[in-house]
Amino acid sequence: MKSIKTLGQFIIEKQADHPYAKGELSRLLRDIGIAAKIVNREVNKAGLANILGDAGSVNIQGEGQKMLDIYANEQFISALTSGGECCIVVSEENEDCVYIDNEVSQDAKYIVAIDPLDGSSNIDVNVSVGTIFSIYRRKSTEGRATLEDVLQRGTDQIAAGYIIYGSSTMLVYTTGKGVNGFTLDPSIGEFCLSHPHMQMPKEGNIYSINEGYYAHFPDGVKKYIKYCQVEDAKTHRPYTSRYTGSMVADLHRSLVKGGIYMYPMTAHAPLGKLRLVYECNPMAFLVEQAGGKASNGYERILELEVKEPHQRSAIFIGSENMVNKAEEMIACFSPQGTKRSFEGVVSIQ
Numbered sequence: 547m548k549s550i551k552t553l554g555q556f557i558i559e560k561q562a563d564h565p566y567a568k569g570e571l572s573r574l575l576r577d578i579g580i581a582a583k584i585v586n587r588e589v590n591k592a593g594l595a596n597i598l599g600d601a602g603s604v605n606i607q608g609e610g611q612k613m614l615d616i617y618a619n620e621q622f623i624s625a626l627t628s629g630g631e632c633c634i635v636v637s638e639e640n641e642d643c644v645y646i647d648n649e650v651s652q653d654a655k656y657i658v659a660i661d662p663l664d665g666s667s668n669i670d671v672n673v674s675v676g677t678i679f680s681i682y683r684r685k686s687t688e689g690r691a692t693l694e695d696v697l698q699r700g701t702d703q704i705a706a707g708y709i710i711y712g713s714s715t716m717l718v719y720t721t722g723k724g725v726n727g728f729t730l731d732p733s734i735g736e737f738c739l740s741h742p743h744m745q746m747p748k749e750g751n752i753y754s755i756n757e758g759y760y761a762h763f764p765d766g767v768k769k770y771i772k773y774c775q776v777e778d779a780k781t782h783r784p785y786t787s788r789y790t791g792s793m794v795a796d797l798h799r800s801l802v803k804g805g806i807y808m809y810p811m812t813a814h815a816p817l818g819k820l821r822l823v824y825e826c827n828p829m830a831f832l833v834e835q836a837g838g839k840a841s842n843g844y845e846r847i848l849e850l851e852v853k854e855p856h857q858r859s860a861i862f863i864g865s866e867n868m869v870n871k872a873e874e875m876i877a878c879f880s881p882q883g884t885k886r887s888f889e890g891v892v893s894i895q
């Protein structure tokens with residue numbers, strides 16, 4: 547009979563990969579796993595648990611918050627607060643950073659940036675949603691950790707991952723030594739290793755973008771979409787279009803089958819929509835660790851300077867060859883910093 551390996555066992559086993567590890571990161575990943583199970587329980591019975599619908603509040607991005615956004619945010623912050631390994635939480639749902647000053651967290655070394663519920667527009671319609679997390683070690687050594695500890699580049703991440711609440715619930719993460727996926731077995735309440743050493747195919751035939759905004763995309767992006775739709779059997783085109791409205795779900799599919807997910811810049815959102823610190827950087831770290839690629843169309847996501855916690859970035863992420871092709875089209879038809887970047891774009895009246 548195939549032996550199972552739980553997330554907890556795997557984390558402890560892999561601790562040996564990090565010579566100076568004292569178990570703090572292991573405990574932090576454990577805490578994230580616990581909160582994920584609690585959120586999963588509510589997501590699974592959302593229709594019954596009176597947790598669907600709007601919360602009536604708006605977050606820093608000006609987006610209406612869903613009840614589940616708030617619930618998931620509370621669960622992750624509470625698990626990180628009582629776990630004792632986290633000193634600051636940066637959350638999509640909190641305007642300001644959450645500084646954890648309680649007894650157990652006095653020596654906490656880690657900063658956690660989190661998108662508690664990704665794909666919020668899908669909550670009420672039972673389409674897969676997720677959670678995205680990114681972990682940094684604080685740089686400052688004296689006193690309370692500061693905003694400077696938060697504004698680190700993606701290359702400084704210690705660990706990153708996501709949870710997808712879909713037909714099954716999975717937790718996929720990296721600590722910089724490859725990517726592993728765990729499936730929640732509800733009968734034992736454990737995440738069990740189901741996808742060891744995940745590798746993203748270099749090539750794919752699925753592209754993922756909200757084509758409803760086509761008129762607002764720069765020429766380079768329009769040209770790449772057209773490239774995906776051309777008939778050419780040699781290169782397996784036309785590609786298939788898939789867009790769920792949940793970045794986690796679209797990227798999980800690309801990780802397993804190959805593909806590219808794009809949320810470009812537009813004339814009215816030159817930096818796109820997605821947030822660098824708790825959406826783009828963690829997914830970029832994970833995808834690169836699985837052999838894929840992530841850029842803002844011009845530069846590597848992980849090397850982008852982080853100026854503020856809720857900063858946005860355009861993103862082109864997925865199978866390496868597909869991201870290279872998209873970058874090639876953008877460089878050719880929308881060279882960076884030139885007016886041509888948005889030529890042909892119909893601006894919003």
Ligand SMILES: O=P(O)(O)OC[C@H]1O[C@](O)(COP(=O)(O)O)[C@@H](O)[C@@H]1O
Pocket residue numbers: 609638661663664665666667756791792793794819
């Ligand atoms: O509806 P749009 O503009 O295509 O945006 C969908 C994208 O926005 C997101 O929902 C943003 O994430 P949140 O739901 O966490 O705000 C992504 O998951 C998704 O890919």
Ligand SMILES: [Mg+2]
Pocket residue numbers: 661663664665793825
């Ligand atoms: Mg999100």
Ligand SMILES: [Mg+2]
Pocket residue numbers: 615638661662663664665666
């Ligand atoms: Mg969210």
